[in-house]
Amino acid sequence: MSVFIRHYNPGSVYNAKIWRFASTTAETPKLTNGEDDEEFRVLDILKKRDKLQRRAPRKADVPPDRAEKMRTDQKWGDVWPGPKSFHPSSVPLPIRQGYVPKGQAPPGKKANAELMKIPNFLHLTPPVIKSQCEAIKKFCTEWPKLLNSEEAIEKHYPLEIITSDYCHASPVIRNPLSRIVILRIKLSDLKLDKHARDKFLRLVGDRYDGQTDLVTITADRCPVRRQNLDYVNYLLTACYHESWNYEDWEGDKTLQDMEYYDFDMNQSKRNLVNWHLLCLNEENNFSDEEIKLYDVASIPNATEYIESVSSLFNDGESDATLKKYDTSVRKLLGLPDKKIVT
Amino acid sequence: MNSIIKYAQCSSLSQWSPVFASQFHTSSALSRVVSGKYRITKKRDRPLTYEMANPPHFIAHRKSWNSWNTSSLKDGLRRSETAVEDEFIRRFLNGTWHGLVCSEVIIKRQFNHIRVAAIVRRAVSPTKMYFLIGYTEELLSNWIQCPVTLELQTVDSYKDVVFKYI
Numbered sequence: 001m002s003v004f005i006r007h008y009n010p011g012s013v014y015n016a017k018i019w020r021f022a023s024t025t026a027e028t029p030k031l032t033n034g035e036d037d038e039e040f041r042v043l044d045i046l047k048k049r050d051k052l053q054r055r056a057p058r059k060a061d062v063p064p065d066r067a068e069k070m071r072t073d074q075k076w077g078d079v080w081p082g083p084k085s086f087h088p089s090s091v092p093l094p095i096r097q098g099y100v101p102k103g104q105a106p107p108g109k110k111a112n113a114e115l116m117k118i119p120n121f122l123h124l125t126p127p128v129i130k131s132q133c134e135a136i137k138k139f140c141t142e143w144p145k146l147l148n149s150e151e152a153i154e155k156h157y158p159l160e161i162i163t164s165d166y167c168h169a170s171p172v173i174r175n176p177l178s179r180i181v182i183l184r185i186k187l188s189d190l191k192l193d194k195h196a197r198d199k200f201l202r203l204v205g206d207r208y209d210g211q212t213d214l215v216t217i218t219a220d221r222c223p224v225r226r227q228n229l230d231y232v233n234y235l236l237t238a239c240y241h242e243s244w245n246y247e248d249w250e251g252d253k254t255l256q257d258m259e260y261y262d263f264d265m266n267q268s269k270r271n272l273v274n275w276h277l278l279c280l281n282e283e284n285n286f287s288d289e290e291i292k293l294y295d296v297a298s299i300p301n302a303t304e305y306i307e308s309v310s311s312l313f314n315d316g317e318s319d320a321t322l323k324k325y326d327t328s329v330r331k332l333l334g335l336p337d338k339k340i341v342t
Numbered sequence: 343m344n345s346i347i348k349y350a351q352c353s354s355l356s357q358w359s360p361v362f363a364s365q366f367h368t369s370s371a372l373s374r375v376v377s378g379k380y381r382i383t384k385k386r387d388r389p390l391t392y393e394m395a396n397p398p399h400f401i402a403h404r405k406s407w408n409s410w411n412t413s414s415l416k417d418g419l420r421r422s423e424t425a426v427e428d429e430f431i432r433r434f435l436n437g438t439w440h441g442l443v444c445s446e447v448i449i450k451r452q453f454n455h456i457r458v459a460a461i462v463r464r465a466v467s468p469t470k471m472y473f474l475i476g477y478t479e480e481l482l483s484n485w486i487q488c489p490v491t492l493e494l495q496t497v498d499s500y501k502d503v504v505f506k507y508i
Contacts, residue, residue: 085459085493098392099404111502113393113445116459116495117406168412169451170420171488
């Protein structure tokens, strides 16, 4: 390889230089092997690939399983302290899992994904639970001795508040359902007179269950449980005090407006009292109000009669109510029992 | 097209009905379920893991779920989010532990804790594996904003998890 450099100065002699580079490979005559020249190159159509030498994967030195070295008297809680997926080398149990055709053994514990899937309770062995209970015992307080039965609890704490806490797998701990608050109270625990009880039941509507005598008020309209709790308490208080209120128009209710049969307000009571006084040969000049307030407990067998008459009107005519009415009237009037002639 | 419509308008439907009837072909539905099932090869040399060997209708009978969470229960919260996150975790793990994961990626959620379990080949050095564990946990917990724990089991080669050949 060479470089021709022309250095030209005007008015002087033309000057040119040729540099010659010394190179080791560029211009040395190619050395060829005599043998290569003589042999033709073979055209390999079905070229077989030179086998690449595969690097053998390094075998890692895997120590023997931890389970094999475990002592029999070790503390299992230290080996498996918390919830963890199954790991075969630290569980010294010959576990197998998997469905196989009959006659085969199910897959063993190593490389068994099924065992890793199922939730295990290896961290909650009985001794561990016992020790954990011992540890948290110091935070517990004693149960009050007087509240030793359900009845005692009901008597001292008649109001029942039911809320739910939800535990779910999610980055947020909030669950909208936990806002719902249910208040339950026995109607007999509320101090209500006849009028107030009737009004309370009307206000409460279908929230009262006659069979269990429970009033259930549910609130879920507010976003937070605290607000719902306040609202439920407010509802109960408002209903209670409203039921004790006596409005002016409530006095206008007449016998025709009654939605149920009230014995004290009806003609039957007057008849009963009149008949009773007639039997006793007493003077009978009671006004309507006096008859209403007349205590029928003094009349023998009257309570049963009143009950049967009320049920006949309130529950409707049926074989049972009619039979009851029949026996109670016979008892009241001192007539002999009905003899069934066959 | 216009001429056909015109012809249809001028002619009565009774004339058309045999034509339509001959052009509509109906057949019963072929309810062939293919997804999640593997075909038998001629040489019977396709390796299947236990998971692959049991088709999807055996879930809860012969094999269990790969995702364990409360979102899939009735009235569960965050259903779509959980499903998308699970898929993301699976893809990320398969890409990060490229060619190493021998089983399905099992994702269990407890509270806000995500536990990811898998069976991994011992093809890389333990040092690399420790790095990958830390890397995966760190990145996933940063993205999902939850503590993520990797619970891996290692096997020598893929052949250890093969249940049968079909």
